[in-house]
Amino acid sequence: MTNMGLDAFHSRDRRQQGERATISAAALRYRAFGGLLLVDALCLVLGFSAAGYGRTLMLGETRWALTIIALVPVYFFTAFGARAYNSDCLRRPRRAASRGCKALLLAVCTVILVAFAFQASEDLSRGVILFGAAATFVLIIGARYGYVSNLRHFIGGNPFNVMLLHDTMSPLPAGKFSATVAIQDRFDPEIHDPIMYDRLARIIASADRVVIACAPEKRVAWASALKSTNVQSEIFVPELDRLAPLGVSIHEHTSTVIVAVGPLGLAERFIKRVFDVAASGTAVLVLFPVLVLIALMVKLDSPGPILFKQVRIGCRNEMFRIWKFRSMFVEGSDGAGHRSASREDDRITRVGRLIRKTSLDELPQIINVLKGDMSIVGPRPHALGSRAAEKLFWEVDGRYWQRHSVKPGLTGLAQVRGYRGATPFEDDLRNRLQADLEYLEHWSIWRDIKIVLLTFKVLLHRNAY
Template identity: 60%
Template sequence: MSPSRGKKPARTWRPSASSLRVRLILGMLTVDTGCIIVSYMAAAGLRGVFANDTAWIVILAMVIPIFVITTLNNDSYAATNLRDPFRSVARGLQAYALAISAVIFIAFCLKASDTFPRLVVATSSAFAIASLALGRFLFVRHMPALIGGNPFSIVLLYDSGQPIPRGEFSVVIAADSYFDPDHHDPVMYDRLAQSLSGADRVIVACSPERRLAWAQALKGANIQSEIFMPELNVLAPLGISAHGDTPTVIIANGPLVLFDRFVKRSFDVILASCALVTLMPIWILIALSVKIDSPGPIFFSQIRIGRSNQMFRLMKFRSMRVDLSDGAGARSTSRNDDRITRVGKFIRSTSIDELPQLLNVLKGDMSIVGPRPHALGSRAADKLFWEVDQRYWHRHAAKPGLTGLAQIRGYRGATLYEDDLRNRLQADLEYLEHWSIWRDIKIILLTFRVLLHRNAF
């Protein structure tokens, strides 16, 4: 059947989508204005001016219309912002901040500062910010139940043989039977427009060679249009940029911004220096014990993979016999490993053997918190780590750490199975994506809880 002469695909989404959208906007507007009104009334009551001073009512009467106009202008009620609770909250708070700023500016220009109820406005604003954030979050989170259904329609168009994206769709259409983007026919474009009428988004699953044709066909459809690209799951782009007039895909962010790097490095140097001074008696005691227990050097050094996939030499207290040491790290340490000395068993079970890495931190090879560095020959289920998961190299975008998110989650010890590595890798990538100095502090505090761990051997 020719795409130009085929029948229209059956439309299965509810005809009440437009009424649901009206309910959504009116409901959100009611929540917004209600939160602001209640906040001002509560603040006036707390200040004891609810009935004997009308200045706060005048302020409220000015804030409400300015707020409504601002929300309409900053797309607070747009579908893209009402599908995400956090984006919805951000838009609402932005609108209120602009509204109250405009009212204060008007009061200043009219020289009404003598009668301006500063404390009432400040208290009201604090209440309004809290109530707006909570009200918008809960409304968007429970929107289908509150308005009687999902007002957003998502259409999937797919070519035969193409993988279908996961997720819920209002309508799924086999495009081959009705539309051919390579066939520039007004009838076909009209049928496409009618099929997408009332939808909020359309997602196309097609072969790579057909993507340009579909993009051209949908650019004039007046609907948010997207093309499914499963290879992005591997590429994992972070955004879109451009070099000159040519668009590029951002696949890595690079280092932290200068201020964040300064904060993290300062934190590392201060903490490592204090720890070295405080723990010096333990250092001396462990050094003597290692030397007396078995012949060989006090420290053990091993090549590890560090930031930017550059290799460095990691320091530890020696815990194994010199003649049985594994410099490449191909053999994972087992619970009753015959290579471990008597002192080595103790310092490994208490993680004391890791203390010399404070020197690596001061040198700049490591950080206090970050993905743990691995030896070159480390294996999981007899496979090198990077053979188990190609994302392994992504974890080296930051300095390796003495401790990390994987460690406080209990992912340590021998990697006997591939999932032993994947669990650690997932935690490391999560750490890189959501870094903050506060999270570093939290990880350090939680590390004390897992210093004595069943997998520490």
């Protein structure tokens, strides 16, 4: 066979392989989207059927099936509008769950509004809608999260092909790729050759996403070449790793790298604040007798003010005054926090030892929460002079300041994991910082509630003194 014939044969073979890969990836994507549609349909039917069956058992027969018939098509309409079926949801379990819940909320509100407008609300049971929506919310969160988390297992493979184009002049990016193609001496984006562009198009035909790792001087040319491929294409820039960028934006026609955004959006901050006000307001009412009793004990035990106020670092690195019941003798109080309390600390009063051991000295911080300086759950605020192994906290780890992107909390993930008390070693601070950063990355109101409940288990802790 001639060289020309061999080239044609290999080209045809590569084309067929690319087509098979494309068909395979497309089939997996159809399975993935179809499976998600089925998951949602089952959640809707099971959730509202359970509510309807329960309503029938307790109050008699009702036309609860109408609720399902009306809600299912409306849900799928709103789900597509809420982008609950885009590819991003098939890659991120939390996003899949949140957008499913958003679609359900919109669907339920739409059905209620339409039924009211056409005076058909008597055909819909309020109990079925209320309890059915609650049950379906739980089912959708669990089912969507579980389905997307185990997507490859359910559909038999990865529906998204990520291809790496790599030359020998740049380091290999970390992570797994569906395929790695060497581009050295095979593709030169600075040469506008139709044959080369055809070859590139056939190579990446099966890819859903392309990452190019090339020499810095070639990046502009590759960016231009990849813009015509109709495939999501990205350029590997290892120099940005130290910036830990979150994305790219544009300011007045100039590109900028996004390095920080608030960990919580406007809606999330609103939900968290409502929870803070409700929880702290209730706590003030319920614990008022306890607060008065502790205040009397502190006043009678030793001379000095009832409250101890100390400057600490809060949200956005702004300083504020934290409130605590005074647990030390006035002359031994350390306003800057240079010296952490120790187990046999002679500065602590008799009452102070009791309320510190039970964490009751922290109760006045409920007022800090109501004022807006603090939150119920968040990274614990530190004094300006706090040290670990004789180093200021921010000297131990440069990421320390990142923990202040949300309001400090009465309790937090680090506390329920047992990271509290003195910090004689650098790892004592690093463990707390790692927990705080994990909390910021994975915040949800449900996790806040879980942390509050777990806090009751660690109120009496061996490191509380």
